[in-house]
Amino acid sequence: MTDIRSGLFVAREAELGEIAAVTAAAARGRGGAMLVLGDAGIGKSTLIGAAASRLDGWRVLRAGGVEFESELPYSALHQLCAPVLDHRAGLPVPQRSALDAVFGLQAGATPTPMLVGLAVLGLLSAVGRRRPVFCAVDDVQWIDAGSRQVLAFVAARVAAERVAMVFAGRDAASVSGLGRLPALTLTGLTDSESLTLLRYRAPFGHEAAIVQRILAEASGNPLALVEFARDAGPFGLPGDAGHRAVEHRFVSRFLRLPAPTRSVLALAAAEPTGDLVLLRRAMAIQGLHAVDLAAAEDSGLLVAGPRVHFRHPLARSAAYLSTGAGARRQAHASLAAGTDVDVDPDRRAWHQANAITGPDEETAAELERSAGRAQRRGGLAAVAAFLERAARLTPGRSRQARRLLAAARARLGSGEPSAARELVDEAERLQPDQAGRCAARLLRAMIDYHVTRSIPATIALIDAADGVGPDEVRETYLEAFASLMFSVDEPGRLRRLALHIRERVPQRQPPRPVDLLLQALVEQHLRPVDEAMPMMRRTVEAFRDHARTPGADPWWMERACVLSVDIGDSDAMEQIVDRQVELARAQGAYAILPHALRFQAVARTIVGRFADAEVCIIEARAVDEAAGTSNLVGSDLMLAAWSGDVERFREIREKLRDWVEVKPTALHYAIGVLCNGSGDHEAAIDALLLVRDQHRRGAYAASVFHHELVEAAAYVGRPEEAEESAKWIGDVARANPNAWTTGAHLLASALLDPGRGAQDHYLAAISRFAGSRMRVHHARARLLYGQWLRRVGRRAEARMELRAAYELLSTIGARGFAGRAARELDAIGEPTLAGDADPLAGLTARELLVARKVASGAGTKEVAALLFVSPRTIDAHLRNLYRKLGITSRRQLRELLR
Numbered sequence: 001m002t003d004i005r006s007g008l009f010v011a012r013e014a015e016l017g018e019i020a021a022v023t024a025a026a027a028r029g030r031g032g033a034m035l036v037l038g039d040a041g042i043g044k045s046t047l048i049g050a051a052a053s054r055l056d057g058w059r060v061l062r063a064g065g066v067e068f069e070s071e072l073p074y075s076a077l078h079q080l081c082a083p084v085l086d087h088r089a090g091l092p093v094p095q096r097s098a099l100d101a102v103f104g105l106q107a108g109a110t111p112t113p114m115l116v117g118l119a120v121l122g123l124l125s126a127v128g129r130r131r132p133v134f135c136a137v138d139d140v141q142w143i144d145a146g147s148r149q150v151l152a153f154v155a156a157r158v159a160a161e162r163v164a165m166v167f168a169g170r171d172a173a174s175v176s177g178l179g180r181l182p183a184l185t186l187t188g189l190t191d192s193e194s195l196t197l198l199r200y201r202a203p204f205g206h207e208a209a210i211v212q213r214i215l216a217e218a219s220g221n222p223l224a225l226v227e228f229a230r231d232a233g234p235f236g237l238p239g240d241a242g243h244r245a246v247e248h249r250f251v252s253r254f255l256r257l258p259a260p261t262r263s264v265l266a267l268a269a270a271e272p273t274g275d276l277v278l279l280r281r282a283m284a285i286q287g288l289h290a291v292d293l294a295a296a297e298d299s300g301l302l303v304a305g306p307r308v309h310f311r312h313p314l315a316r317s318a319a320y321l322s323t324g325a326g327a328r329r330q331a332h333a334s335l336a337a338g339t340d341v342d343v344d345p346d347r348r349a350w351h352q353a354n355a356i357t358g359p360d361e362e363t364a365a366e367l368e369r370s371a372g373r374a375q376r377r378g379g380l381a382a383v384a385a386f387l388e389r390a391a392r393l394t395p396g397r398s399r400q401a402r403r404l405l406a407a408a409r410a411r412l413g414s415g416e417p418s419a420a421r422e423l424v425d426e427a428e429r430l431q432p433d434q435a436g437r438c439a440a441r442l443l444r445a446m447i448d449y450h451v452t453r454s455i456p457a458t459i460a461l462i463d464a465a466d467g468v469g470p471d472e473v474r475e476t477y478l479e480a481f482a483s484l485m486f487s488v489d490e491p492g493r494l495r496r497l498a499l500h501i502r503e504r505v506p507q508r509q510p511p512r513p514v515d516l517l518l519q520a521l522v523e524q525h526l527r528p529v530d531e532a533m534p535m536m537r538r539t540v541e542a543f544r545d546h547a548r549t550p551g552a553d554p555w556w557m558e559r560a561c562v563l564s565v566d567i568g569d570s571d572a573m574e575q576i577v578d579r580q581v582e583l584a585r586a587q588g589a590y591a592i593l594p595h596a597l598r599f600q601a602v603a604r605t606i607v608g609r610f611a612d613a614e615v616c617i618i619e620a621r622a623v624d625e626a627a628g629t630s631n632l633v634g635s636d637l638m639l640a641a642w643s644g645d646v647e648r649f650r651e652i653r654e655k656l657r658d659w660v661e662v663k664p665t666a667l668h669y670a671i672g673v674l675c676n677g678s679g680d681h682e683a684a685i686d687a688l689l690l691v692r693d694q695h696r697r698g699a700y701a702a703s704v705f706h707h708e709l710v711e712a713a714a715y716v717g718r719p720e721e722a723e724e725s726a727k728w729i730g731d732v733a734r735a736n737p738n739a740w741t742t743g744a745h746l747l748a749s750a751l752l753d754p755g756r757g758a759q760d761h762y763l764a765a766i767s768r769f770a771g772s773r774m775r776v777h778h779a780r781a782r783l784l785y786g787q788w789l790r791r792v793g794r795r796a797e798a799r800m801e802l803r804a805a806y807e808l809l810s811t812i813g814a815r816g817f818a819g820r821a822a823r824e825l826d827a828i829g830e831p832t833l834a835g836d837a838d839p840l841a842g843l844t845a846r847e848l849l850v851a852r853k854v855a856s857g858a859g860t861k862e863v864a865a866l867l868f869v870s871p872r873t874i875d876a877h878l879r880n881l882y883r884k885l886g887i888t889s890r891r892q893l894r895e896l897l898r
Contacts, residue, residue, distance in 0.1 A: 015036075019036075022164045037175075038187070040314055051166070065137075140167045160872040461480050466504070511542075533732070547580070573606070608776030615852045626868035637667065640652055685712035750785075780805070780809075
């Protein structure tokens, strides 16, 4: 071979070795990914192509970013996956549907990038089962945001696959999302390496002085060396060597070509998917012929294989930018006319938009429809791009402002608040009508709120919502209200907001569950508990009914679950949150899923299912890791408190240092539980009285804090501190009697009146809890009763209750409360024996989650979907945990966990 690739085989042998190491590991089922970085022309594409040419028996998939289409949704992903889409047949239905949706194969719910990423991972894994896969993605700096996010997700999860991925980009700053991959940075060739390349590329030779000039001007850039050698004449180089010389070379070569050849190149540059059929169709529209395409190939700028591509991205940009504006518009018009509107309406609309200059409502409307289709495919960046272009083609100022604001909302949704602000500014400069001004003000406040989540931003959001119709901002008020509930920045603020909402927002008929939720929260903060309870119960029931419907929206279910805790309905609490998690998983609603999982952990903790709560938290972390987000870990704090894990509690508390300054009630409640569990009731009441004080000032505190305060106050001999909490518990029990509420009321009565009538209250409370799912409350009631029996001298009965409490609490995992029971048993001469070591203690968090999911009957593909990894990775986890546990099958695992 006597081309640039042959030269680079010699000059870049060490770099080829680094890529070869990645592919060799992938061939053994230990896949990996890497970045190749360097300036334009430094040899990235050629190096990757050379590495691919050495892979016998591999499936090579290619994609590349194109500067002019960097915002069309999943365009790079389509290039990569289109050749292997037939392998999607074996994927789980949600993943298969996600691929069908983003590639326009069928209509469906909007998939999130994480679900698409999981689907692409499954697709590559399926291909890799037949033969290893090499994915080469060039010009990452220009691929669309959706493709980049998905490919970054996949690259982080191919460690157990026969998949190697190599990405090429200009520099680390331009490849967001992929910057953590191992990087190989290409620098210029040495003079010796440059001479080697020139010998391969130009064996006829040049005069020594000219060669030295080429070496000096190219500065080790391989593409520059080749281009300068191509153009060097007998008297040296043309005069434009130096800065941006390579681009100038391509421009010069393009401009020297005949007009028909330039027209073919302009069409190819404007149609970056490389569709040869479409290119020929557009050529026919312009009266161009096959001979013109052949001439474009002969120019050395274009390669017309099964897919048309330029020899280098700089050649494409030279052809596109050197074409006059009118000729560019003509190229786009021909491509639009040649694109099948039924097959690819969005690309047709995009070409049509680039074919015109002035206002055109018909094209703008078509772009707006394309934005709707992009929305369904999950490409928010593309939604914004379509709407921005539509706005600039819109004749009327009012409609133009509306489209700009819609584009701003899409920019905000895609994580670009600065770009969203610029679009709002542009819309406001159009001087929209009153409705448009109010909408812009609200959107600006929403941007600030989503960026800071601060109290001032929340207040500004409420103020902005006041200018918009009440029916349009119900959920804005609800979000702001929910955000302020846990904060105490100004006494009475939440009550004033509740009054404002009650006056401002009329009741909707018939009300949706979300309307009832807003009304219930207002009632909860304005009325006594017995008066607010009917609306709270109605809301919980509405959400429970709504959760059972096939198309239920999981968004506000978590807030309804909190309400179910306040009314003491454990059945509704678990049913609603379980359904929320189920829906979030099924719909790929990964913005909601980690929060839903963490509240599911809280619900599991409240009823005493600590092991299940830990699994929920581990899964929530897996979602956060997959999404690259960081969420609050209040549920971790609560589980640590109930488990009596002091070290873990301190570790989490340190992580939550900033959060607890804004939402201190959750921390102080957790301290109260931890200290009640250890028997340090003085510390418990100090923390719980802080919760009560914050609650009086307007902060929200879940009703369960009253239960802890009553116990702490009773044990430190300050029952008067618990009167308010005891009344609250009694009011809830009378308004909504069930096992949890009446059991708590009976227990509070026994604690605050420990005389002769206490026994009846204790026994009744134990009986109520025993018939419910509230295992940990049943165990605590027996602990409290056993302590009371010991204090009144009934040691034999105390021994029985304390032994039962100890065993129940130990089984649940409430080590702090179990320790209290053990000390009580010690005091009456009944020592407890150390339990067996936990066989699961040696598992990692990931292995523990896999173990529990598999033991519950979940299949490998199902667990892989939960953890956003491939089935091969789950199989690897199973092999590791089998080895640690000394077992060999799923049946043995189920028996062990049972």
